[in-house]
Amino acid sequence: MPKQEMPSGALTLLILRVLQTGSLHGYAIAQRIHALSSEVLQVEEGALYPALQKILLKGWATSDWGISETNRKVRFYRLTDAGREQLEAELSSYTRVHDAIQAVLRTA
Amino acid sequence: MSEFLRRLTYLFHRRRHDRELADELDFHREMAARSGGVPVGNALHLREASRDAWGWTWLERLGQDVRYALRMLRRSPGFTLAAVLMLAIGIGANVAVFSFFDLLVLRPLNVRDPATLLRFHRRGIEAYAFAVPYPEADFLRRHARTLSAFVSVNTTPVTVEGEDKPLNVNFVTANYFRELGGAPAYGRVFDPAFEQDPAAEAVVVLSHAYWQRRFAGDSSVVGRTLHLNGKPATILGIAAARFGGLGSGISDTAIWAPLVSHPYFVRNSKLLTDVSNESPGVQLWGRLAPGQNPKAAEAELRALAAELRKQYPAAIWEDERLVSEPGGFATSLISGGRRGTGAEQRDPVYPIFALAGTLTLLILAAACANLGSLLLARGVARQREISIRAAVGAGTARLVRQLFTESLLLALMGAAGGLALGTAVLRWLLAATESPAWLDPSPDWRVAGFALAAGVGSAVLFGLAPSLKTGRPGRRPGSARQVLIAAQVAASCILLIVAGLLGRALNHASKEDPGFEYRQVISLRPGLAQGSYTPARAAAYLDSLLPQLRALPGVESAALSSSPPLGNVTISAVWEMDGRRIDVGMNGIDENYFETMRIPLLRGRNLRRGDTQAVVISESLARQGWPASDALGKTLPLDKGYTVVGISGSINAVKFGDRDSVQAYFPIQEADRPNLFALIRTSAPPGTVAGSVATAARALDPNLSVEVQLLGRNFRRRLEGAEYTTLAVGVLGGIAQLLACLGLVGVVAYGVSQRTREIGIRMALGARPAQVLAIVLRQFAVPVCVGLAAGIGGAAALSQVLRGRLFGVSHLDATAYLLAIGLFLVTTAVAAVLPARRALRIDPLSALRHD
Numbered sequence: 005m006p007k008q009e010m011p012s013g014a015l016t017l018l019i020l021r022v023l024q025t026g027s028l029h030g031y032a033i034a035q036r037i038h039a040l041s042s043e044v045l046q047v048e049e050g051a052l053y054p055a056l057q058k059i060l061l062k063g064w065a066t067s068d069w070g071i072s073e074t075n076r077k078v079r080f081y082r083l084t085d086a087g088r089e090q091l092e093a094e095l096s097s098y099t100r101v102h103d104a105i106q107a108v109l110r111t112a
Numbered sequence: 113m114s115e116f117l118r119r120l121t122y123l124f125h126r127r128r129h130d131r132e133l134a135d136e137l138d139f140h141r142e143m144a145a146r147s148g149g150v151p152v153g154n155a156l157h158l159r160e161a162s163r164d165a166w167g168w169t170w171l172e173r174l175g176q177d178v179r180y181a182l183r184m185l186r187r188s189p190g191f192t193l194a195a196v197l198m199l200a201i202g203i204g205a206n207v208a209v210f211s212f213f214d215l216l217v218l219r220p221l222n223v224r225d226p227a228t229l230l231r232f233h234r235r236g237i238e239a240y241a242f243a244v245p246y247p248e249a250d251f252l253r254r255h256a257r258t259l260s261a262f263v264s265v266n267t268t269p270v271t272v273e274g275e276d277k278p279l280n281v282n283f284v285t286a287n288y289f290r291e292l293g294g295a296p297a298y299g300r301v302f303d304p305a306f307e308q309d310p311a312a313e314a315v316v317v318l319s320h321a322y323w324q325r326r327f328a329g330d331s332s333v334v335g336r337t338l339h340l341n342g343k344p345a346t347i348l349g350i351a352a353a354r355f356g357g358l359g360s361g362i363s364d365t366a367i368w369a370p371l372v373s374h375p376y377f378v379r380n381s382k383l384l385t386d387v388s389n390e391s392p393g394v395q396l397w398g399r400l401a402p403g404q405n406p407k408a409a410e411a412e413l414r415a416l417a418a419e420l421r422k423q424y425p426a427a428i429w430e431d432e433r434l435v436s437e438p439g440g441f442a443t444s445l446i447s448g449g450r451r452g453t454g455a456e457q458r459d460p461v462y463p464i465f466a467l468a469g470t471l472t473l474l475i476l477a478a479a480c481a482n483l484g485s486l487l488l489a490r491g492v493a494r495q496r497e498i499s500i501r502a503a504v505g506a507g508t509a510r511l512v513r514q515l516f517t518e519s520l521l522l523a524l525m526g527a528a529g530g531l532a533l534g535t536a537v538l539r540w541l542l543a544a545t546e547s548p549a550w551l552d553p554s555p556d557w558r559v560a561g562f563a564l565a566a567g568v569g570s571a572v573l574f575g576l577a578p579s580l581k582t583g584r585p586g587r588r589p590g591s592a593r594q595v596l597i598a599a600q601v602a603a604s605c606i607l608l609i610v611a612g613l614l615g616r617a618l619n620h621a622s623k624e625d626p627g628f629e630y631r632q633v634i635s636l637r638p639g640l641a642q643g644s645y646t647p648a649r650a651a652a653y654l655d656s657l658l659p660q661l662r663a664l665p666g667v668e669s670a671a672l673s674s675s676p677p678l679g680n681v682t683i684s685a686v687w688e689m690d691g692r693r694i695d696v697g698m699n700g701i702d703e704n705y706f707e708t709m710r711i712p713l714l715r716g717r718n719l720r721r722g723d724t725q726a727v728v729i730s731e732s733l734a735r736q737g738w739p740a741s742d743a744l745g746k747t748l749p750l751d752k753g754y755t756v757v758g759i760s761g762s763i764n765a766v767k768f769g770d771r772d773s774v775q776a777y778f779p780i781q782e783a784d785r786p787n788l789f790a791l792i793r794t795s796a797p798p799g800t801v802a803g804s805v806a807t808a809a810r811a812l813d814p815n816l817s818v819e820v821q822l823l824g825r826n827f828r829r830r831l832e833g834a835e836y837t838t839l840a841v842g843v844l845g846g847i848a849q850l851l852a853c854l855g856l857v858g859v860v861a862y863g864v865s866q867r868t869r870e871i872g873i874r875m876a877l878g879a880r881p882a883q884v885l886a887i888v889l890r891q892f893a894v895p896v897c898v899g900l901a902a903g904i905g906g907a908a909a910l911s912q913v914l915r916g917r918l919f920g921v922s923h924l925d926a927t928a929y930l931l932a933i934g935l936f937l938v939t940t941a942v943a944a945v946l947p948a949r950r951a952l953r954i955d956p957l958s959a960l961r962h963d
Contacts, residue, residue, distance in 0.1 A: 030136055031143040049140060050158055053133070057165035061118055074146075078139050079132065 015047065015055050017098060020083065020091040023065060027082035029072060030056060056081065064090050122166045133159055173510075177517040184518060191490065192522070195483055199526025200533050201847060202479030203566045205472040207534025208541075210562045211553055213465050216362075216442045218558055222354055222550055224293025226440025228400040229358075230259075230409060233437075236429030243393030244434070245427065246371070246384055251420050252396075252434070258409040260401040261291050264371060264394035265359055268378055269642055269817045272367065273339035274326070278639070278817035281316075281340065282359045283371045283383075289317070291399060292357055299334035299349025302370055314373050315348035316340065321549050322366035323350045340377050342815060345369070356550030358397055362445055364548035379815065380644030387427040390783060392641070397439045406436045442551070467913040471607060471844060476566065478603040478848040480574035481596045482855040487519065487575065488593060489862055491582030498582060512583035519575025520568070527567025531555060534563070593859060597892065598899035600852040605903025605936055606910060607845035612932035613911055613918060613925060614838040621919035622831060627763030628677060629710035630823040632668075633791055634798050635676050636661075638809045639817040640786040650785035653812060658790065660808050666796030667805075671704035672780060672788045677763060678826040679789065687749055689737045696733065697773065700780040700788075706760060708793045716744050716758030723779045727754040732762035733774035754778065764920070798822050834919075849936065853943035856892070861947035864888055871951050872959020881952050888948045896940060904929065 022028065022036045033056075034047040059065045064087030072078040083091070122129055137155055163169065185192045220226035233242040246264065253262040264285045269278035288294070289301035301317050316338060318326075327333045337344045351357075351368070359365050371394070375381040383392060400409060413434040421428040437444055491498075498511060506514075538553040555563070577592045638657070640650045654672065661670045675681045675698070683698045699705075703720055706713055706728075714731055727748060734743035734756075748754040764773050780788065790809075794801045802820050809818045864871070871884055879887075911923040921928070 029139070031140045034140075049137070050161060053137065053158060053162040054165050057133075057162045061115060061122075061166055063115065063118060072139065074143070076139060076142075077135075079136050 014098075015051055016059065017091070017094045018045075018047075019052075019055060019059065019081075020064060020087055020094065023081055023083040023087070024091060027068070027070075027080040029070075029078045029080050031078075033081070059087070062086075062090070119166060119168070123168055123171075126163075126166075126168065130159070130163070133162055173513070174517070177514050178521065180514060181518040181521050185521065191486070192525075195486065195522050196525045196529055198479045198483055198851065199523060199567070199570060200529030202476035203527055203530025203563060203570065204533030204537065205475050205844065206469070206566055207530050207555075207559060207563050208537045209465065209468045209472050211534060211538050211555060211559050213469075214556065214558050214562075215551055215553065216446075217465075218441070219556060220440045221358070221442060222356055223358065223440060224291070225399075227438075229439035229444075230398045230400060230406055230436040231439035231444035232396045232398060232413070232434040234429070235433050235435045237431055239389075239429060241389065241393070242395065243391075244396045245387045245389070245391045245393045247387040248417070248420060248428065249394050249396050252398075252413055252416055255416050255419075256398070256409070256412055258401055258404040258412045259398040261287055261399040263288055263291050263358060263397040263399075265397075266371060266374065266383060266392060266394045267359060268374070268392070269639065269819075270340050270367075270377060271342070271815070271817050278819070279366045280363070281367045281369055281377075282357070282365050283369050283374045284357075285371050288357070288368070289351070292355075294355040294357060295352050296349040297352045298331045299347070301349050301351065302368070314343065314345040314376055315370065316345045317348050317368040318350050319365050319367070320351055320353040320355070321364050340367070340369070341379070343377050345373075345377070354550065356548060358395075358439070359445065362442060362548060362551060364550075378642065378644055380646070382644065387424050389427060396434075397444075398436075410434065410436055463913045467910065470910055471610060471841060474603040474606055475844050475848055476570060477573070478600050478607075478851050480570045481600040481603070482851045483522075483570075484574040484578055484596045485593060485600075485855045485859055487578035488581060488596075489858060491515070491578050492862075494582065508583055512579045515579035515583050516571070516575050519579060520571045523567040523571035523575070524564075526570065527563045530566065531560065531563040535559075594891075594895040597856065597859060598895040598902065600848075600855055601896050601899025601936075601940070602902040602906060604845065604848035604852040605900055605932070606907045607841065607848045608932040608936055609904065609907035609929055610911060610914075611838065611842040611845040612928035613907075613914065613921065613923060614834065614841055616925055616928040616931075617918040617921040618831065618834050618838050620921050621834065626677070626827075627711065627761050630678060630827050632794050632798055633709065633823040634794060634802055634805055635679055635821045635823055635826075636790040636792060636805055636809055637819040637821075638790070638813075639819060640788070643786075643813070643816050645786045647782045647785045650788070651782070654785065654788065654790070657809060657812055660812075661790060661792055661805060664801065664804050664808065666794050666801045668793040668795050669704055669708045670790055670792045671708040672702040673705055673791055674700035674780065674784050674788055676789050676791055676823075677709070678823045678830065679821070681787075681789075687737075689749055692736070694733070694736055694774060697775045699775060699777050700784055701777045702780060705777070705791070708791050709763075710793075711763060712761040714759045714761060716756070718758060719777065719779055723757075725752065725754055726757040726779065728758040728760050728777040729756055730760055730762040730775040733776060734759050736774060748776070798824065849939055853939055856940065856943040857947050860888065860892060860944050861950065863891065864948060864951045867951075868954055868959050871954050872956045875954065876956040876960065884951050885945070885948055888951045889944055892944060896944075900933070900936070904933070907932075 018037050019033055022033055022040070028036065030052060034049070034052055037045055037047050056065075059081070060067060063084060065081045065083055067079045067081050069077055070080045134155075137158060141155070160169075223229070232244065234240060234244055244264075246266070249262060249264050256262070262285070265288070266283040267280050268283060270281040272279045272281075284302070286302045286304045289296075290303060294301060296317070297320055299317075302315070318333075323329065323333070331350070333347055334349055336347050338347055339345070357365060357368070369377060372384070374383045383394075398409065400406070410433065414432070417428055417432040417434060421430070421432065501511060501514075502508075535553055535555050542551060542553055577596075581592055638653070640653060645653065658670050658672070661667060675683045685696055685698060687694050687696050701719065703718055705711075706718060713728070716728070719726055719728055729737070729743060729748075737743060738746060743756050743759060746756050748756065760775075760777065762773065763775060792801070792805055799822065802822060806818050806820045810816060867888070871887065874887065875884060907929075908924060915923050918925075
């Protein structure tokens with residue numbers, strides 16, 4: 005199965021979602037999304053890091069320095085309360101749109 | 113922490129953030145390589161994209177642009193200097209006008225809490241007066257609730273010991289200094305307790321400037337005695353240097369005295385008790401009580417005036433209102449003590465400023481248009497640099513922004529220069545006209561903001577179009593040039609025409625016969641009213657003075673008048689005649705007036721001694737008032753039924769050359785005698801007789817403040833203002849035209865160089881020199897003609913404001929227009945043909961080889 009580009013807008017939602025289970029560094033976020041989507045979704049670095057900077061700017065996540073599994077200093081991203089609220093909001097709006105599209109696809 | 117704060121924090125730590133981001137991306141790349149994934153793309157580009165998220169990229173780009181622009185400007189200092197100088201002149205002229213407007217209208221006076229001060233004047237149904245009789249002012253003070261305090265000022269000329277000429281002393285209420293926040297520099301100032309104590313000794317306060325001038329800053333004069341009108345007064349203190357206070361006109365006050373001591377200093381003064389309209393009265397300011405507004409104050413004072421009218425039905429007018437204007441600004445000082453009937457005649461401050469502002473804006477527009485052409489030409493020269501920058505990846509928007517940043521920098525330097533230049537010019541003008549020290553032209557935030565706005569505005573005007581043209585390589589700058597030429601032509605054309613009009617008017621005024629002879633006339637004001645003469649005493653004084661004057665050597669004749677032409681006093685009224693409103697200059701005269709002033713009596717008879725209901729009117733009034741019939745024997749539309757007994761020649765006393773100015777001459781009213789002037793015609797040069805005239809007037813009463821003026825000198829002084837204006841507009845017009853010509857030279861030269869090949873071909877095919885010139889110049893004919901037409905139209909519209917100030921020259925005067933247009937055409941033609949001649953020297957052969 006060919007690897008798929010990430011639909012725009014969805015990336016922030018996915019990043020927030022994978023951070024919900026605990027703090028991760030950038031590479032791990034990309035890997036996690038890749039793995040959880042059964043290797044369908046490929047997160048480009050060119051999209052990931054600007055999106056992460058935006059999340060930091062909005063205050064949805066904070067970053068701390070930690071040690072990676074390869075024993076290297078790296079930045080870990082942790083969801084904030086504001087980020088959790090944002091995730092809730094984006095999830096519910098995504099679900100609504102998704103259901104609506106499904107309804108159209110089924111019945112049309 | 114809000115988003116904005118996070119953004120700011122990022123800005124201050126952006127180097128660290130940058131390092132961290134680079135680190136993080138390195139890690140990502142390592143991990144990806146380890147797991148055999150695709151290599152990361154351009155790391156630098158990725159970092160830039162991530163930085164973009166924080167929204168500070170514009171600042172970095174701006175920094176780059178500014179650095180680059182500074183480098184470019186430094187590399188061509190000649191161009192930079194020329195551009196900044198041009199802008200500084202254009203912006204400076206505007207700054208000077210705006211600063212002056214700011215000083216008069218916008219900037220509060222240096223008094224305590226100027227925003228709550230109101231200046232009041234009286235307005236009835238048919239009359240208005242800027243002075244209020246003191247008893248009325250006092251009544252208002254005692255009863256008004258919407259105003260917390262009143263300040264009254266009466267200005268009276270007083271003979272001060274040790275001074276040749278009478279000084280204007282401001283008689284003020286005792287709360288004056290406290291209410292206006294005027295602290296003493298030395299000694300004390302008046303305090304409200306003073307007014308309650310009539311037995312207290314007479315005191316005066318000196319202004320800082322007068323104290324410096326008269327006593328050289330000697331602080332021991334406090335407590336010393338100074339004689340005013342011969343009466344001793346103790347110097348109570350010296351006011352602070354910056355304190356200008358409120359007073360009469362835009363002038364320096366020398367001495368303040370308490371209003372209650374007016375009767376002490378001024379003999380027979382009835383200022384404190386006279387409620388009639390003949391009283392000199394006071395200028396009245398009020399301070400709004402907290403929470404009140406001017407409307408409420410006006411309503412209350414209207415009711416109070418109606419209340420007072422019950423007591424003084426003759427003095428207080430029917431339905432009298434006390435109209436307020438903001439009192440904390442210099443404009444509230446200008447109106448002085450004017451009074452009259454009919455509609456108020458306000459100083460046309462705003463139209464004059466509008467005209468001056470428009471003219472100076474034209475200069476700026478011309479400078480901008482010229483600079484725009486220069487930048488376009490530079491843009492062509494920089495085409496190579498631009499193409500290289502475009503080739504290495506700069507987008508159009510980026511290039512345009514870069515070029516506009518250069519313009520903006522130029523404009524800001526120009527604005528700074530303009531601010532300095534404009535302030536310097538205004539400072540010099542104020543010093544030259546001996547303006548008071550408190551009128552300080554140092555720029556405030558309004559003027560600085562104005563200069564900045566003018567700079568940014570000009571940057572848009574001169575820089576945006578060239579930046580757009582140049583920033584998009586491959587587009588030929590054609591139409592922008594044409595528009596710029598037209599704009600410059602229009603601007604300089606308007607300025608030249610206005611200068612021409614003013615020059616014509618000046619020439620006209622200094623040559624035209626004003627209808628009377630003024631060169632050999634002295635005007636004498638004995639100052640009887642200020643000396644508080646009763647009408648009867650004044651009559652006796654004048655009866656003995658006039659024969660003495662006539663007996664002086666070199667004197668031909670002498671006459672009396674209540675408002676001599678070219679003087680400071682004008683009495684005018686608006687008469688309704690068959691539905692037309694005629695503004696009539698009124699004058700009370702004796703039987704010698706016409707002969708002394710050399711005004712011809714055209715028909716009927718002169719006024720005689722003993723006439724009471726007779727009037728002589730000017731020919732212009734006869735024509736306007738009774739267009740269809742003979743005015744002789746008619747009755748004037750006034751209560752007292754004056755009969756026209758004679759018709760005199762018309763004079764242009766108020767406005768030179770104004771053929772519509774009309775006069776009516778009445779017999780002298782008894783009550784008016786203390787206010788009369790004596791007019792003396794001399795056979796000897798008037799300057800040699802003036803001294804003995806003054807001596808004769810003082811000999812009869814040494815206490816009088818006698819004032820002698822030469823009408824010839826007044827006439828010249830009246831023209832001086834016009835001379836300055838004409839000179840200023842002429843200089844501006846010259847600068848604008850010079851700029852326009854320089855611009856045209858450059859543009860035409862450029863046009864020739866662009867079309868060398870085409871011209872060469874045409875010459876090879878046998879085109880004659882005239883045809884070659886025509887080819888080169890044709891493309892400039894249209895914008896020049898369009899600009900010329902726009903300029904003529906603009907001048908015709910603008911100069912309407914000048915009507916009535918052109919000394920009778922029409923604002924559409926053909927000679928002025930033709931002269932200005934002629935000058936314009938000649939200079940423009942020279943500027944266009946000189947560089948165009950280069951086209952004739954083109955060698956067809958080498959032109960064809962030209963790439």
